[in-house]
Amino acid sequence: MRTHLPRRAVLRGAVLASAALAGVGPLAGCANPTPIPVAAAGPPQRGGRLRVAALGAPTDSLSPLTVLGFADYAAFYGLYDSLAVLVGDRVQLSLAESAEPNADATSWTVRLRPDVRFHDGRPVGAADVAYSLRTFGDPTRSPNYAQYLADVDLANIRTLDERTVELPMRRPRGDLVDSTLGLISFVFPAGTTDADWVRGIGSGPFRLAAYEAGASTRMVRNDEYWDGAPLLDEVEIVAITDGTARLNAVKSGEIDYAVGVPSSAAATEAANPAVSVRRGGPANSNALMFTMNLTQPPFDDPQVRRAMRLLVDRQALVDTVLFGQGIVGNDVAGLGLPGYDASLPARTRDVEQARSLLAAAGVTDVTLRAADLTPGLVDAARLFAEQAREAGLTVQVEQAAADTYFSDFATLLSTPVQAFYFINRPIAAHIGSFTGSASQFNLTGAAGDDYDAALADAQGTVDAAARAEKFVALQRGLYDDGGEIVWGFAEQLDVTLPQVRGVELVQSVPLLGKASVG
Amino acid sequence: MSRLDGSGGLWRGLAARVLSGAALLVLVAAVLFATVEILPGDPVSRALGTSATPERVAALSSELGLDRPPVLRFGEWLAGAAQGDLGRSAVTRAPIGPIVADRAANTLLLAGIAATVIALLAVSAGLLAGSRPGGRRDTAVSTASLTVLSVPEFVLAGLLITVFAFGLGLLPAVTLVTAGGSPLDRPDALVLPVASLVLVAGAYATRLVRAAVVEAARAPHVEAARLAGVPELRVLTRHLLPGCIGPIAQVLALLVPYLVGGTVVVEKIFNYPGLGALLADAVAGRDALLVEGAGLVLAAATIATLVLADAVGLLGNPKLRTAPR
Numbered sequence: 124m125r126t127h128l129p130r131r132a133v134l135r136g137a138v139l140a141s142a143a144l145a146g147v148g149p150l151a152g153c154a155n156p157t158p159i160p161v162a163a164a165g166p167p168q169r170g171g172r173l174r175v176a177a178l179g180a181p182t183d184s185l186s187p188l189t190v191l192g193f194a195d196y197a198a199f200y201g202l203y204d205s206l207a208v209l210v211g212d213r214v215q216l217s218l219a220e221s222a223e224p225n226a227d228a229t230s231w232t233v234r235l236r237p238d239v240r241f242h243d244g245r246p247v248g249a250a251d252v253a254y255s256l257r258t259f260g261d262p263t264r265s266p267n268y269a270q271y272l273a274d275v276d277l278a279n280i281r282t283l284d285e286r287t288v289e290l291p292m293r294r295p296r297g298d299l300v301d302s303t304l305g306l307i308s309f310v311f312p313a314g315t316t317d318a319d320w321v322r323g324i325g326s327g328p329f330r331l332a333a334y335e336a337g338a339s340t341r342m343v344r345n346d347e348y349w350d351g352a353p354l355l356d357e358v359e360i361v362a363i364t365d366g367t368a369r370l371n372a373v374k375s376g377e378i379d380y381a382v383g384v385p386s387s388a389a390a391t392e393a394a395n396p397a398v399s400v401r402r403g404g405p406a407n408s409n410a411l412m413f414t415m416n417l418t419q420p421p422f423d424d425p426q427v428r429r430a431m432r433l434l435v436d437r438q439a440l441v442d443t444v445l446f447g448q449g450i451v452g453n454d455v456a457g458l459g460l461p462g463y464d465a466s467l468p469a470r471t472r473d474v475e476q477a478r479s480l481l482a483a484a485g486v487t488d489v490t491l492r493a494a495d496l497t498p499g500l501v502d503a504a505r506l507f508a509e510q511a512r513e514a515g516l517t518v519q520v521e522q523a524a525a526d527t528y529f530s531d532f533a534t535l536l537s538t539p540v541q542a543f544y545f546i547n548r549p550i551a552a553h554i555g556s557f558t559g560s561a562s563q564f565n566l567t568g569a570a571g572d573d574y575d576a577a578l579a580d581a582q583g584t585v586d587a588a589a590r591a592e593k594f595v596a597l598q599r600g601l602y603d604d605g606g607e608i609v610w611g612f613a614e615q616l617d618v619t620l621p622q623v624r625g626v627e628l629v630q631s632v633p634l635l636g637k638a639s640v641g
Numbered sequence: 642m643s644r645l646d647g648s649g650g651l652w653r654g655l656a657a658r659v660l661s662g663a664a665l666l667v668l669v670a671a672v673l674f675a676t677v678e679i680l681p682g683d684p685v686s687r688a689l690g691t692s693a694t695p696e697r698v699a700a701l702s703s704e705l706g707l708d709r710p711p712v713l714r715f716g717e718w719l720a721g722a723a724q725g726d727l728g729r730s731a732v733t734r735a736p737i738g739p740i741v742a743d744r745a746a747n748t749l750l751l752a753g754i755a756a757t758v759i760a761l762l763a764v765s766a767g768l769l770a771g772s773r774p775g776g777r778r779d780t781a782v783s784t785a786s787l788t789v790l791s792v793p794e795f796v797l798a799g800l801l802i803t804v805f806a807f808g809l810g811l812l813p814a815v816t817l818v819t820a821g822g823s824p825l826d827r828p829d830a831l832v833l834p835v836a837s838l839v840l841v842a843g844a845y846a847t848r849l850v851r852a853a854v855v856e857a858a859r860a861p862h863v864e865a866a867r868l869a870g871v872p873e874l875r876v877l878t879r880h881l882l883p884g885c886i887g888p889i890a891q892v893l894a895l896l897v898p899y900l901v902g903g904t905v906v907v908e909k910i911f912n913y914p915g916l917g918a919l920l921a922d923a924v925a926g927r928d929a930l931l932v933e934g935a936g937l938v939l940a941a942a943t944i945a946t947l948v949l950a951d952a953v954g955l956l957g958n959p960k961l962r963t964a965p966r
Contacts, residue, residue: 174817176815180922180926184734184735262697263700263704266697266701317734335818336735336740337740337914338818338914339817339818361817361818363815363912364909364912364918364922365909365910365912367910368814368815368909368910368911368912369815371802371806371807371814371815372813372814372815372817372912374806374807374814375802375806375807375810375813375814375815377813377814377815377817378815378817526925526927532694532695532698533695563694
């Protein structure tokens with residue numbers, strides 16, 4: 124009697140079966156495709172429900188002060204209005220009817236537009252604006268945003284009348300609207316506490332209908348919205364943490380709009396007629412860079428910095444790391460946004476010149492610290508190391524863990540060169556936050572009395588044209604001599620069903636007030 | 642002459658197992674706490690990001706009570722957990738207990754359905770295969786289970802999605818739970834996640850059950866029943882199965898840790914709002930108390946299942962109940 128299996132028969136059968144299984148997938152995909160929805164034509168239709176999938180977390184709380192995930196952000200722009208909003212590539216006043224500085228930009232007067240009400244019927248007034256700004260500027264309640272309002276003298280905000288607020292400044296800031304209010308200025312009712320956020324009382328185009336932390340948010344049309352009631356009856360924002368799962372949800376028709384999909388997937392789905400891939404453009408992107416610290420050798424030598432800039436093959440990085448779903452960078456952040464100096468000459472790669480500069484400076488190897496703070500940074504570092512070898516420079520990639528990257532602040536601020544990224548913001552906001560001695564997060568160490576004075580002068584200039592010129596001068600200085608090698612912009616990649624229209628992006632977050640599903 | 646006190650020994654045996662299970666849970670809780678402590682990185686600097694100056698980190702840590710000695714924090718946490726209070730999330734200060742309870746219920750639903758299907762599948766296939774080792778049925782079952790076992794879970798899940806969600810359009814690719822709803826609102830969304838878990842753990846369980854059955858099939862009374870002309874089905878159910886109930890229960894209990902690991906992957910892929918996905922997200926976010934809370938509940942469920950399986954084995958095997966005196 125046989126007491127053991129003929130192993131060869133079993134193994135042969137298993138191998139054949141596995142191969143068959145692997146082949147079934149692609150074949151099944153061709154066999155019976157889901158019907159292709161036709162893109163809408165004609166004027167946008169009123170009505171319907173938009174289902175959005177975005178990154179969320181089980182401990183989300185609908186609090187604008189502590190939000191980290193896109194799902195809550197998308198809800199905020201539906202529930203709340205802002206004083207000013209950076210839509211696409213321009214800053215527009217929204218809830219604020221006007222915002223004027225005094226002659227030397229030491230004080231601003233903001234006037235609200237009339238007849239705006241919160242969802243519970245109360246009128247929106249100066250007291251609410253004052254409370255909202257003070258709350259955002261409080262470092263204990265709002266750790267993420269307090270730094271942007273650091274120059275506003277929050278304790279001395281005055282309400283001049285029902286609709287007017289006076290904002291005294293600690294330093295002259297002519298760019299308050301562009302660099303601060305345009306980035307974050309939600310208005311919520313005075314007295315809102317942490318327990319109140321789940322009620323979602325704002326003045327925005329949508330009212331909160333239901334909320335389950337980390338699961339979903341349901342909003343319905345606000346018929347009394349001051350800027351015209353939205354076309355959609357209802358919006359549902361569902362939290363899906365995995366980017367591929369978000370994409371799959373659109374492909375199977377359960378979701379209309381997926382916020383953020385992996386770049387490899389976006390490249391593949393570009394050819395799929397059943398879905399539309401939306402690239403956010405530079406205005407909705409992350410600026411990817413290698414940041415050199417000017418205070419750390421060998422990058423304290425301007426010739427070495429120049430050599431590094433000449434060595435990077437930016438197009439290759441975008442093609443390889445971003446699967447082509449991005450834009451080549453020119454060492455200055457803020458591409459596609461107000462204030463960017465488009466006349467800066469495009470960097471061209473020059474290996475020979477880099478080689479001679481490095482030889483003159485006696486530099487043969489550097490250590491590049493990298494972690495996947497955003498997908499692709501480590502790959503970019505490794506690819507750059509290969510590119511640098513052509514000039515005889517050895518780049519050691521020191522890989523770090525993404526989750527602990529921000530734990531050691533001292534190391535972060537003294538690393539000679541690292542792979543990093545920033546959300547692409549207008550240049551004035553970027554260098555205002557991340558350069559100069561006043562900055563708390565100055566990775567490049569770009570500072571000094573002259574620089575600080577020039578930056579403060581630019582920020583304090585009231586006249587918009589004059590201010591723009593000064594920031595152009597600052598940009599040129601950083602382009603020639605600074606520490607940021609911005610090699611590319613990773614665009615926000617969203618995937619939608621073709622019938623979704625009218626969605627605008629605010630710093631990569633979808634604005635749904637004018638959206639429709641037909 | 643020693644007196645065999647059957648029922649007294651049974652209760653003592655059960656009590657001993659429950660107590661040791663509880664002690665094991667405390668030990669696991671300590672290991673879990675220590676591991677999270679050692680993990681580099683903390684939720685405070687993660688949450689603060691570019692604003693994480695040393696002063697702000699210190700202030701927020703102090704506010705959350707994270708600067709007190711670890712042993713003290715462990716004791717407080719364990720005491721609270723025993724009363725059902727799992728603390729608050731470091732990221733949003735929301736109480737952890739309700740979140741974990743909600744997610745645990747969802748995972749229990751998913752794992753419960755999967756475990757039932759696996760048990761039925763593994764026992765039937767294992768019996769069929771093991772009752773006549775080397776026969777045609779055995780070859781078929783063993784080949785199939787080895788094939789499925791060789792393919793990683795995320796590949797299997799991806800294949801299922803491609804075929805049933807995109808290709809045939811029959812089933813949803815993700816689980817969408819609307820505010821206030823539950824996964825049962827759309828039962829067809831449960832099919833693919835359950836299928837993934839069944840394929841993964843079922844293949845493994847089938848092979849283990851088969852091994853137990855092969856062992857039991859050696860017993861002389863089975864051969865005798867066959868020679869006496871008893872129909873094969875009766876042989877399987879009346880003669881073979883009773884002899885391997887104990888070993889099969891042990892095998893199915895071993896499934897639980899396997900399922901727990903499987904749910905983490907499956908829940909992420911299908912966006913199922915369960916404890917596995919919660920644990921994965923909590924680790925990524927370095928939300929220490931959330932990791933510990935979710936981990937503790939998973940450990941408790943696993944230990945409880947193993948104790949239960951032990952109890953079943955105890956009931957099924959009279960020899961284990963009594964201790965010789």
